[in-house]
Structure formats: structure tokens, C-alpha cells
Amino acid sequence: MKQPFFKGTRPVDQLMLIIEFLILVFIVWEFGWKVKDWYQDKQRKRQREDEMTKKLSHLAPEKAEALRHLVLEGKQPPGDIAASLQAKLHPIVGRDFVGWFIDVEYRDYMQRWAKEKASSSR
Numbered sequence: 349m350k351q352p353f354f355k356g357t358r359p360v361d362q363l364m365l366i367i368e369f370l371i372l373v374f375i376v377w378e379f380g381w382k383v384k385d386w387y388q389d390k391q392r393k394r395q396r397e398d399e400m401t402k403k404l405s406h407l408a409p410e411k412a413e414a415l416r417h418l419v420l421e422g423k424q425p426p427g428d429i430a431a432s433l434q435a436k437l438h439p440i441v442g443r444d445f446v447g448w449f450i451d452v453e454y455r456d457y458m459q460r461w462a463k464e465k466a467s468s469s470r
Contacts, residue, residue: 397457419462
């Protein structure tokens with residue numbers, strides 16, 4: 349014979365079980381949302397890095413070398429090359445009152461790229 353789930357419990361205990369279940373559902377939902385956001389951020393980062401790879405692959409050797417020195421050593425590129433780099437790689441390369449710089453958002457990728465360039469040129 350089937351017995352009801354809440355048989356023999358007080359109404360306040362039944363209410364507490366329902367509230368605890370709803371809290372658990374909310375926690376699981378929030379975790380799923382965070383996983384979805386993490387996955388979307390990872391996809392956006394991968395797309396952005398693919399776009400940067402395409403842009404960097406079209407650079408002339410002297411411009412790529414100047415960019416590599418800027419990323420690894422902080423050596424400022426000559427004016428004409430730096431202006432050309434900024435035009436082609438606008439969000440990556442910027443200029444402030446001190447000189448040329450690599451944007452913080454792209455710095456890790458650019459350091460990996462520059463190290464690969466340095467090891468492949470040896």
C-alpha cells in the first residue's frame with residue numbers, strides 16, 4: 349500500500365522541506381548559469397585570439413619583429429612602424445603619453461605569440 353510522502357509530518361516540517369528543496373534548485377540553477385557564462389567567455393576568447401592570429405600573420409617581417417621587441421623587451425618601435433602597427437592592430441597596440449604599449453586584455457596572448465616568434469626565428 350502506498351503511503352503519502354508527507355504522512356506523519358507536521359505542516360511546518362513540510363514547509364521547511366519545500367523551502368530547502370527550492371533553495372537547492374536555485375543553487376543548481378546558479379551553478380549551471382556560471383558554467384554557461386564560463387563556456388561563452390572561453391569561446392569569445394578563442395574567437396578573439398583567432399582574429400588576432402589572422403591579423404598578426406599578415407604583418408611584414410620588420411613590423412612583426414618590431415612588435416615582438418615591444419612585447420618582450422618593451423623596446424619602442426620606430427614611429428612609422430608603430431603608426432602602421434596601431435592602424436592594423438588597433439585594440440592590441442595603443443599609445444599613451446609615454447609611448448606605445450600592448451593592451452592588458454591582449455598581453456598574455458601577445459607574449460605567447462612573441463615567444464613563439466622568437467623561438468621560430470632562431
